[in-house]
Amino acid sequence: MKTKSGDFVLPGDILGVTEEFVPSEWTYEEEGKIKSLVVGTVSIDQKNKKISIVPKTGTPPALEVGKPIVGEITDVRGQRASVKINKIKGEDRDLVTSFVGGIHISQAQKGYLAKLTEAFRIGDIVQGNVTKVIGLDNVDLTTADDDMGVLKAMCTNCRHYMVKIGKNEVHCLNCDRKEKRKLSANYEG
């Protein structure tokens, strides 16, 4: 498959191979292939062998480093929590495509955290900052800042959302369970 300047592409579309081109703005590399991160048109710089995308204006917002996002914890395993990224904080429109991010245990909070399950649980809604966009399903996030972390905590016992009772503690009014979280200063319960 060959793309040329001006071609309309969607997130995940293959643009070329890394032997031929250098991935540039709004692209990412996966197994030797250069792919688009956004909806837009292809721009090829033949002289420098660079391939980039000009994002289509008026389309939903794209993910960028430094932008706060809101997502849902889908898995907490070992050193990494997985997050389905639903939207960029402060933007009404949803993302063009859903991204999958990860929070490494060292990025969850300031200071030492013994277990990642003391910061996040499946079903929690979190606010995080993007530190790196490697691909559609590979976005690095941090929740270390005070306003970052869990916005809504889901009880591991009965799946109800919980209320904040301490700096990093929540309580389930439905089943009386208490759990720990890395809570955002903007906790919504």
Ligand SMILES: [Zn+2]
């Ligand atoms: Zn409960």
